[in-house]
Amino acid sequence: MSRADDAANDGTDPASTLVRATRVALIGSPNAGKTTLFNRLTGLRGKTGNYPGVTVSRSTGQAVVDGKAVIIEDLPGTYSLAPVSPDEQVVSDLLSGALRGIDPPDATIIVVDATTIERSLLLVSQALAIGLPTMIAVTMIDELADRGGSLDLLRLQSILGVPVVGIVGTKGIGIQAVRDLLVQPQAWPRPVLAPPTDPTERAAWISSVLERVLHQAPANHRWTERIDRVLLHPVMGSLVFFLVMLFFFQVIFTVAAPIQDWIGSIFDGIGSWATENITWAPLAGLISDGLVGGVGTVLQFLPQILLLFLMISFLENVGYMSRAALVMDRAMGTFGLEGRSFVSLLSSYACAVPGIMSTRTIPSSRDRIATILVAPLMTCSARLPVYTLLIASFVPNTVVLGPLRLQGLVLFGLYLLGSVSALIIAGILKKTRLRSDSLPFYMEVPPYRIPGWRLVLTQCWDSSKYFLRKAGTIILGTSMLLWILLNVPSVTAPPEFNEQQAASYQLEHSVAGSIGRAVEPVFKPLGFNWEINIALIASLSAREVFVSTLGQIEAAQSDDESSISEALVSATNPDGSPVYPPGTVAALLVFFVFALQCMSTIAVMRRETNSRRWPLFAFSYMFALAWVGGFFANTIVTAWVG
Amino acid sequence: MSVRKVSRKRASGHPHTQEGLLALADVTPGETVFVVEVTDLEHPVTQRLCDLGFLPGTEVLVVRRAPFRDPTIYQLRGNQMCLRRAEAARILVSRHTADDAIAIVDQQERG
Numbered sequence: 001m002s003r004a005d006d007a008a009n010d011g012t013d014p015a016s017t018l019v020r021a022t023r024v025a026l027i028g029s030p031n032a033g034k035t036t037l038f039n040r041l042t043g044l045r046g047k048t049g050n051y052p053g054v055t056v057s058r059s060t061g062q063a064v065v066d067g068k069a070v071i072i073e074d075l076p077g078t079y080s081l082a083p084v085s086p087d088e089q090v091v092s093d094l095l096s097g098a099l100r101g102i103d104p105p106d107a108t109i110i111v112v113d114a115t116t117i118e119r120s121l122l123l124v125s126q127a128l129a130i131g132l133p134t135m136i137a138v139t140m141i142d143e144l145a146d147r148g149g150s151l152d153l154l155r156l157q158s159i160l161g162v163p164v165v166g167i168v169g170t171k172g173i174g175i176q177a178v179r180d181l182l183v184q185p186q187a188w189p190r191p192v193l194a195p196p197t198d199p200t201e202r203a204a205w206i207s208s209v210l211e212r213v214l215h216q217a218p219a220n221h222r223w224t225e226r227i228d229r230v231l232l233h234p235v236m237g238s239l240v241f242f243l244v245m246l247f248f249f250q251v252i253f254t255v256a257a258p259i260q261d262w263i264g265s266i267f268d269g270i271g272s273w274a275t276e277n278i279t280w281a282p283l284a285g286l287i288s289d290g291l292v293g294g295v296g297t298v299l300q301f302l303p304q305i306l307l308l309f310l311m312i313s314f315l316e317n318v319g320y321m322s323r324a325a326l327v328m329d330r331a332m333g334t335f336g337l338e339g340r341s342f343v344s345l346l347s348s349y350a351c352a353v354p355g356i357m358s359t360r361t362i363p364s365s366r367d368r369i370a371t372i373l374v375a376p377l378m379t380c381s382a383r384l385p386v387y388t389l390l391i392a393s394f395v396p397n398t399v400v401l402g403p404l405r406l407q408g409l410v411l412f413g414l415y416l417l418g419s420v421s422a423l424i425i426a427g428i429l430k431k432t433r434l435r436s437d438s439l440p441f442y443m444e445v446p447p448y449r450i451p452g453w454r455l456v457l458t459q460c461w462d463s464s465k466y467f468l469r470k471a472g473t474i475i476l477g478t479s480m481l482l483w484i485l486l487n488v489p490s491v492t493a494p495p496e497f498n499e500q501q502a503a504s505y506q507l508e509h510s511v512a513g514s515i516g517r518a519v520e521p522v523f524k525p526l527g528f529n530w531e532i533n534i535a536l537i538a539s540l541s542a543r544e545v546f547v548s549t550l551g552q553i554e555a556a557q558s559d560d561e562s563s564i565s566e567a568l569v570s571a572t573n574p575d576g577s578p579v580y581p582p583g584t585v586a587a588l589l590v591f592f593v594f595a596l597q598c599m600s601t602i603a604v605m606r607r608e609t610n611s612r613r614w615p616l617f618a619f620s621y622m623f624a625l626a627w628v629g630g631f632f633a634n635t636i637v638t639a640w641v642g
Numbered sequence: 643m644s645v646r647k648v649s650r651k652r653a654s655g656h657p658h659t660q661e662g663l664l665a666l667a668d669v670t671p672g673e674t675v676f677v678v679e680v681t682d683l684e685h686p687v688t689q690r691l692c693d694l695g696f697l698p699g700t701e702v703l704v705v706r707r708a709p710f711r712d713p714t715i716y717q718l719r720g721n722q723m724c725l726r727r728a729e730a731a732r733i734l735v736s737r738h739t740a741d742d743a744i745a746i747v748d749q750q751e752r753g
Contacts, residue, residue, distance in 0.1 A: 079690070079693050079694060080690070080693035082689060082693065084689075084690050115720060115721070116719070116720050116721040117720070118695065118719035118720050119694065119695045119719045119720070119721060122693060122695075149720075199692065199697075203697045203698075203699075217719075217720040218720060220717070228705075228706065228715075232706055232708060232709060232715075233709065234709045234710075235709075237708075237709040238709050241709075326708045326713060326715070326724055327708055327709050327710070329708060329710075329712070329713050329724075329726070330708065330710035330711070330712050330713075331710065333712070333726070339713075363690075441713060441724075441725065441726040441728075441729060442687075442690065442691070442694060442723060442724070442725050442729060443713075443723070443724050444721065444722070444723055445715050445721075445722040445723065445724050446721075446722075447722075
C-alpha cells in the first residue's frame with residue numbers, strides 16, 4: 001500500500017479494497033448544509049483523516065444504498081474552484097485528479113443553499129465543466145419558501161441537464177431521493193452543453209439560468225434583521241458581545257467544576273483500590289501514580305473541554321460566531337489579524353489543537369500562520385490544573401475590593417497576560433516576518449438559524465476527540481515513563497531512614513533526580529529547585545503532567561495523609577527554607593503562561609504549517625518569554641514580599 | 643458588458659463623484675448601489691470578490707457597519723457578506739442602474 005493510502009483513513013481507505021466501491025464527493029460553499037447531508041447519508045459513521053501531503057482534514061463515510069456500499073466524501077467548503085485557501089486547493093485538485101494518491105471521485109453532489117443560489121451557481125458552473133456525473137442537492141428549500149422566495153427545481157433540472165433534488169437536511173426531507181440516485185451514478189443524465197468558462201459569459205449564463213428557473217430571491221430574514229439591529233448596534237452589540245464572553249467563561253467554571261470533582265473522585269477510588277489490592281508494588285505504583293495520576297488528572301478536564309466545544313459549536317451554528325468575528329475584526333486588525341483569528345483564539349481557550357485547526361478558514365496564509373503561532377499563548381484548559389493548584393496553595397484568598405478576591409484576580413491576571421501577549425506578538429510578527437501587503441478580508445454573514453442538535457453534538461465531539469487522544473497516548477506514555485525514571489535505578493536506603501526519608505533518598509538517586517539536578521543552573525534564576533525541574537521537564541509533554549508529577553514527588557516525601565497542596569506548602573529544602581517561596585510561585589505561574597509545553601500542539605503546528613521551522617520558532621520564542629517573564633516575576637515578587 | 647482593467651490612479655479607492663462613480667466603501671448604510679467594476683483584477687482578493695458575486699451590474703445594499711465602523715455588511719445576490727474598507731474600496735459602484743452606469747463609463751472612455 002502506498003504512503004498516500006496510509007495517510008488517508010489509517011490505511012483502510014475503502015477505495016483501495018478489492019471490489020471498488022463507488023466514490024461520491026460532496027462539494028459546496030461553507031454553510032450550504034454539506035455536513036448535515038453527509039451525516040444524514042452516512043448515519044454519522046464518518047471517519048476523519050488527512051489528505052496525503054497536505055494538511056486539510058478529509059472526512060469520508062459509507063452510505064448503504066440498495067445493499068451496496070457507496071463511499072461519500074465530504075469535501076471542505078469552497079466558494080469557487082479557483083482556489084484561494086489551502087482547503088479550496090484540495091477540492092479543486094481532488095476533482096481534477098491532481099491530488100497525488102487519490103483518484104478523482106466517480107461522481108459529485110453539489111450542495112447548493114436555495115437562499116443563496118445566485119452566488120452558488122458559479123460553483124455549479126465550474127463543477128459541471130469538470131464533466132463527472134453530477135447531482136445537485138438544493139438545501140434550505142423550506143427557508144426559501146418561508147422567506148417568500150421561489151425556485152422551480154424541475155426547471156433547474158431540465159436546464160442544467162443533471163438530477164436536482166430539494167432537501168431539508170435537518171428534517172430528513174429529500175434524503176431518500178438522494179439515496180435512490182446514488183445506486184447508479186453512471187446512469188445520471190449529463191448536461192448536453194457544459195456551462196461557459198469565460199467569466200463574462202458565465203455571469204450571463206447565471207442570470208439566464210436564474211430567469212428560466214423563475215428564481216425569486218428570498219426576502220431578508222426577518223429575525224436576522226431584527227437580531228442584528230441589536231447584536232451589531234454600536235453600543236448594544238459590544239455590550240452583548242461582552243456578556244456572551246462573560247457567560248462563556250462563567251459556565252466553564254461554575255457548571256464544569258462539580259462534574260470535574262466527581263470524575264476526580266472516581267479516579268482517586270481506582271488509585272486507592274490499586275494500592276490496596278495489587279500486591280506487586282511496581283504494578284500498583286504504575287497504576288496509582290502513572291495511570292490515575294497522569295491520565296486521571298487529564299480526564300478530569302473533559303467536562304470543561306466538552307462544555308467549551310459545545311458552546312463554540314452552538315454559537316457557530318446559530319450564526320453568532322460570524323457576528324463575533326465581525327465585532328472583533330477591527331480590534332484584531334490593529335494587531336494585523338482578522339475577525340476569524342478571534343474565533344480561533346477563542347477556541348484556544350479550550351485547547352490550542354482545535355484552535356489551530358480552525359485557522360483553516362482564514363484565507364491569507366500569513367494571517368493564518370500568525371494566528372497559529374500565538375494560539376498556544378491563550379490560556380488553555382491544560383494550564384488550569386497548574387494554576388488552580390498553585391493559586392489555591394499559595395495565594396491568600398483575601399478580599400481585595402467588594403466581591404473581588406485575590407485568588408480570582410490572580411487567575412484573571414494570568415488569562416489576561418496570555419491573551420494580551422498573544423495579540424502583541426501577533427502584531428510584531430505581522431509587522432516583521434509575516435507582513436502582508438494587503439489584508440484580504442471577506443466573510444459570509446449567514447442568517448441566524450436554529451441549529452440541528454446532531455450537527456452541534458458531532459462537531460463538539462470531533463473537537464474533543466483530540467483531547468481524549470492526547471490523554472490516551474502522550475500523557476499516558478509520559479506518566480508511565482516518568483514513573484520509571486523516578487524509580488530507576490532502585491536504591492536501598494540506609495537502614496536508619498524512616499519510610500519518608502527512604503522515599504526522598506530513592507528520588508534523589510533516580511534518573512529523574514539527576515536530570516533535575518543537571519538543569520538546575522538554567523532554572524536557578526527563576527527560583528526553581530531540582531524537584532520543580534523534574535516536574536517542569538515532564539510537563540514539556542503536556543502541562544497537566546506538572547501537577548501529577550509534583551504529586552508523585554511531594555507525596556513520596558511527605559506522610560501519606562496530606563494532599564498535594566499540603567505537601568507543597570510544607571515542602572522544605574535540606575537547609576530548611578521553603579521549596580516554594582512567593583517568588584518561585586510567581587515565576588512558575590508566569591512560566592506556564594508563556595511556555596509551549598505541549599507535544600500535541602507542536603505536532604499539530606508541524607502538520608498545519610507543513611514545516612518544522614514554525615513549531616521550532618514557536619517553541620523557542622515561547623520558552624524565551626517564559627524564562628525572561630519567570631525571572632522578572634521571581635525578582636520583583638521576592639523584592640516586594642521580602 | 644465587460645470588465646475593464648483600470649488605471650492605477652483610479653484604483654486608489656477615492657470617490658469619483660464627478661463621474662457618478664464612487665467606491666463601495668464610501669456608500670452610506672441603507673443605500674443601494676450597482677457595481678460598475680472591480681479594480682486590480684490580477685489580485686487574488688479581487689478575483690475572490692468576483693467569485694462572491696461582485697460582478698458588473700450587481701445590485702448591492704449597504705446593510706450596516708460593525709460596531710467599530712469596520713467591516714461593513716453588504717447584501718447582494720440574496721446573501722450577506724462583510725468586507726473591510728480596503729476591499730470595498732476596490733469596488734467601484736454607481737447610484738444609477740447598471741446600464742446607466744456602464745453607459746457613463748463608455749461615454750467617458752470614448753471622450
